[in-house]
Amino acid sequence: MNAGLYIHIPFCTKACHYCAFYFVTSGSQKLKFIDALLLEIEQRSIELSGYQIDTIYFGGGTPSLLSTQEFSVIFEKIYTFYQISPQAEITIESNPENLTSEYIQGLKTIGVNRLSIGVQSFFDDDLSSMNRAHRSSEAISAIQIATKIINNVSIDLMFGLPYSGMNSWKENLKVATSMGVQHISTYNLTVEEKTYLARKVKRKEVKVEPDDVLNEMYYFTLDYLASKEYVNYEISNFGKENYFSRHNLGYWMGTPYIGFGPSAHSYVAANRRSNKSNLNEYIKSVSSKSIYWEMEALSPSNQFNEYILTRLRHYQGVNSEELREVFGSELYSFFIDSANAYVVKNLLELKNGCYILTNNGKVLADLITSDLMID
Numbered sequence: 001m002n003a004g005l006y007i008h009i010p011f012c013t014k015a016c017h018y019c020a021f022y023f024v025t026s027g028s029q030k031l032k033f034i035d036a037l038l039l040e041i042e043q044r045s046i047e048l049s050g051y052q053i054d055t056i057y058f059g060g061g062t063p064s065l066l067s068t069q070e071f072s073v074i075f076e077k078i079y080t081f082y083q084i085s086p087q088a089e090i091t092i093e094s095n096p097e098n099l100t101s102e103y104i105q106g107l108k109t110i111g112v113n114r115l116s117i118g119v120q121s122f123f124d125d126d127l128s129s130m131n132r133a134h135r136s137s138e139a140i141s142a143i144q145i146a147t148k149i150i151n152n153v154s155i156d157l158m159f160g161l162p163y164s165g166m167n168s169w170k171e172n173l174k175v176a177t178s179m180g181v182q183h184i185s186t187y188n189l190t191v192e193e194k195t196y197l198a199r200k201v202k203r204k205e206v207k208v209e210p211d212d213v214l215n216e217m218y219y220f221t222l223d224y225l226a227s228k229e230y231v232n233y234e235i236s237n238f239g240k241e242n243y244f245s246r247h248n249l250g251y252w253m254g255t256p257y258i259g260f261g262p263s264a265h266s267y268v269a270a271n272r273r274s275n276k277s278n279l280n281e282y283i284k285s286v287s288s289k290s291i292y293w294e295m296e297a298l299s300p301s302n303q304f305n306e307y308i309l310t311r312l313r314h315y316q317g318v319n320s321e322e323l324r325e326v327f328g329s330e331l332y333s334f335f336i337d338s339a340n341a342y343v344v345k346n347l348l349e350l351k352n353g354c355y356i357l358t359n360n361g362k363v364l365a366d367l368i369t370s371d372l373m374i375d
């Protein structure tokens with residue numbers, strides 16, 4: 001059986017104003033963190049014994065703040081303690097300012113075969129208003145270098161940024177699709193609690209776009225990227241054929257995975273584990289073998305809800321026959337009754353027994369999903 005590995009690298013150069021991921025802006029603990037990470041990787045290998053690792057994903061934070069030498073040491077540990085598929089997809093998230101030709105070549109040499117670049121916007125005004133560490137020219141040059149070396153490059157873009165309207169968004173998509181990347185993730189700016197952006201919005205210093213404008217941008221994205229042959233295989237993700245993110249597909253298809261590092265999540269055998277979001281506690285606890293995580297065994301109803309939540313985001317939707325096999329006739333009937341009501345409203349479509357979000361449904365995905373779940 002296949003499984004995935006996620007490694008959280010919690011370091012960033014600067015704090016982006018909207019960011020709610022776990023990170024620290026000081027690299028002073030980097031070496032101690034790597035030591036702790038190597039220990040965690042070794043200690044937890046038993047959880048995936050018998051599984052073949054098909055995807056490895058370094059997220060953050062900013063993984064590209066690690067040197068290729070540091071990645072090599074981590075890979076060596078992973079390859080020693082886990083059974084890695086020879087065709088494994090190995091992704092590193094990166095920021096444009098770290099990407100030199102030598103660095104990307106070094107990553108490729110040690111086995112990285114997919115690079116995800118946090119571009120967000122090709123406009124300098126957007127980048128400074130979000131406190132990003134790079135400039136547009138660095139993003140362009142990073143993409144040009146990356147696409148020459150690695151044949152699987154993804155970029156992240158954000159829409160709905162303050163003071164950046166529809167025309168800028170169209171231009172961002174135009175530039176992105178002209179650069180030969182195989183994959184594009186698009187996210188609308190959300191105001192997460194406890195972020196600098198949330199404080200600015202509360203003080204009325206920044207106004208975010210209303211839902212109707214965000215929806216218009218999203219509909220445009222769906223049409224425009226489809227016209228450039230990017231398949232919308234998940235609500236926010238678009239890939240050329242054969243370049244969908246296998247790691248993220250694993251999350252949406254219920255493939256087991258282990259997450260290493262502070263704030264990382266794991267999902268194995270209907271158990272969800274969350275490492276605490278605290279670097280110092282992580283470093284101390286891993287070496288003293290004390291508990292730095294929370295565990296939750298998902299109840300059958302939580303497993304059903306999780307199944308709906310993840311499958312519905314995916315372009316092949318919820319397969320009703322599979323749902324009946326896994327969860328039985330009662331939950332099957334509950335699902336079919338609720339889902340058919342959305343088919344009538346053209347928010348879900350039914351194709352070969354699969355319930356799939358229509359474009360109108362994608363905009364209301366959260367609402368529809370929660371309605372299809374059980375209490």
Ligand code: SF4
Pocket residue numbers: 011012013014015016019020021023060061062095118
């Ligand atoms: S670089 Fe990424 S993880 Fe770091 S603060 Fe910015 S958005 Fe958050």
